[in-house]
Amino acid sequence: MSATISVNGYEIKPDESGQWCVFAASGENVAGPFSSQQAAAEVASVFQDQPEPAARRSKK
Template identity: 85%
Template sequence: MSATVSVNGYEIKPDESGQWCVFDASGENIAGPFSSQEAAVEVASVLQDQPAPPARRRNKK
């Protein structure tokens, strides 16, 4: 098997079953499984993180 590949800030590596998945920085599987590393790389190359929602302001009284 190949080593872990980083694409667009995501890690491409095999899961416990040996199939390729896309993992985020915290190690959570966000896409997959895929039958090949190339398919997982292709998906990771188009993923974009969504910005966090703005913090709610509290009304001071």
């Protein structure tokens, strides 16, 4: 198997079953499983992180 690679801030590595997945920096599986490392890398390359919504102030 190939080594873990990083694409667009995501790690591409095999899961427990040996299939390729896209993992966030926190270790959370965000996509997959895929049959190949290349397929997982292609998916990660198009991900765009969205900023958190602004906190709303409560009216007092």
